[in-house]
Amino acid sequence: MTMEEKTLFTVAVFAENHVGLMNQLSIILTRRCINMESISASRCSIPDVSKVTFTCYSDRPTMDKIVKQIERRIDVLRAFLYTDDDLVYQEVALYKVPTARLLDEEHLEEIIRCHGARILEITRDNTIIEKTGHSDETEALFEELKRYDIRQFVRSGRVAITKSPVEHVDRFLREQEDRRMRVNEI
């Protein structure tokens, strides 16, 4: 299957914050020869739970299996599969360009404003610009800034929050709490 036929999926994993969690996720992809496009990990609203969000190109049946394999890991509470429509998501990109080149440019202010970017730092040598948005938006600014000789460019992994009114992990934890009570009764 070519890249064009694949969809970009976002997987959100809620897991206990144990050493080796990333390895457990990555081996599931390695086995199936799938590359992560982006990844981000952080704490989430639930105490002691880490949220890992990664994206990759694949097809739905493969991704369904991958998510089940992830959920099978003991340290994982739940894992969810999304496409872009299900999510509100953002990425952060930073650009380092030579200050001298930028100062020669009369449209600089316009570029920054029209891309919704902002300047984080200006030194005699370099200017650091920040832009938050979807990949195509940060990419567009990259294209625009190219002519000023971008010295460094970096883009974060995707952070995403679901549009759904139901908080599935909360429900999972409530059900597990019931289970814990039942087990203790026995």
Added chain:
Amino acid sequence: MEKKITGAEALIKSLIAEGVDRVFGYPGGAIIPVYDKLYDYTDSLTHVLVRHEQGAIHAAQGYARVSGRTGVVIVTSGPAATNVMTGLSDAMMDSTPLVVITGQVYASLLGSDAFQETDVVGITQPITKWAIQVRKAEDIPSVVARAFHIANTGRPGPVVIDIAKNAQTDMVDDKPYHKCSYIRSYIPMPDIPEADLRRAADIINAAERPMLISGHGVMISGAENALLEMAEKADIPVATTLLGLSTIPSAHRLNKGLVGMHGNIGPNWNTNRADVIVAVGMRFDDRVTGDVRRYAPQARIVHIDIDASEFNKNIPAVATIHGDARHALEGLLPMIRPKRHDKWLASFDRCEHIEYEQVERLALGEGAPSDGPLCMGEVARKVSEAAGPDGVLVTDVGQNQLLSARYFNYCKPRSIITSGGLGTMGFGLPAAIGAKMAAPERPVCIFCGDGGFQMTMQELGTIMQYGTAVKIIILNNDYLGNVRQWQAMFYDNRFSQTPMVNPDFIAIARAYGIEAENVERRDELEPAIRRMMDCTGPYLLNVRVDERDMVFPMTPGGEAVDYILLDENTVYSDKDNQ
């Protein structure tokens, strides 16, 4: 104030509190503190000293699979840890509960390429249910409790506990041990929704040509009786996977044999004729399905499994029941309506008749000259008859496995131990040691080839040391027989690296004080088996078998499940049995 003990002693006390009375292992530098404490607990904890760490883990697998209890392994760091990898992978594939304890270098040395340091957690995560490193003595009891809970609940599997040396020697309070019964991120026993049972029952009740496939999950959950009740109530033929053998007695009228590449004709042929297939605790391995696109396209598949990741992994199901096989079948039973399927069952009889005439008679050496070379199948059948209803079959991997598994008679559950998923040559001999130790009252017979036997034959030393009364049958053809079969069938008889020059196995066995004899001719077989079974100790039979002997029926890899070879040139077909 509570008494202080070392982490090593806390480990041993934790194991005892978990009900462990036997461990398999091999000492070494990074685990010496544990072995030192073991010396004080020999009354309550028996340690079996193997000859190679691979032997320890396979023995623990045999022990676990015959008893249902968790097998425990203790080895040191580095090379000892890497030597158990094959067993971990095997146990993961075959859902075997193990707790494997590896020593590790001092926590302060981790990551420094210290002597005998290896990244145990990193390399075992893909092949274990759970792997954890312990760097502090006080963590040992709670980690052990979690490990046992994880290993032997849900879909069982191997767990690794990697214990840094300082955690073994540091002092810790001697607190009462608490077993673990709950982990926030883990659901070992899912509740089965009534609606899922109802949906499955409706499909089964509507079936005209139903077939049950009983897998390892039936044995693990102890669902044999429920399975049989359901089969009898609705008159459903039962097939088994390789690891599902012995979940239904061989002689039962509804047992239609083995599915898969070297399965029986009936269940394989009828897989593509059934209207409903109820798969219980099995995972549609490629050796079971053949070409998945041509696997039971006409059938509505009901899949029962405790591991949700198995659903729709290889074969799509129209109904799934996520849960323990016994609970699922017991829940289904009252919903299943009594029924008869005489015509459908008769279609299996037709297959059985042809299989007997064209395959089995040959494999069982019927009508063959009494002074001629033996077939592997007949050796298995004769040993099985001599072992009786309590007999446990342990196999190595290859032709010896496929033929002994087929021709052994199973009378009670947990009567076969074989490396199914990973197909580990060398598994058999050590697994038999563990099996015999777990079930000393049962005759344990291990079949292996001359190749696989030599992969782990150092464990004859373990058999000698403990007098473990296993009955070893080498089906010796001086070839790597299964590869030879493929070379004969698909590679133009180019026997590349399959002929083997073998040592005098009798001399080897006797060097270990194990009684042994050669069997060359058909008429020597039965008296030799009798002597072997009468002997109270271990015994080795080196049976000369014909290297041209092949395993049939066979569905070659990539073919449809009902493309069945009866010999090298004959494809099964039956116009009147469609």
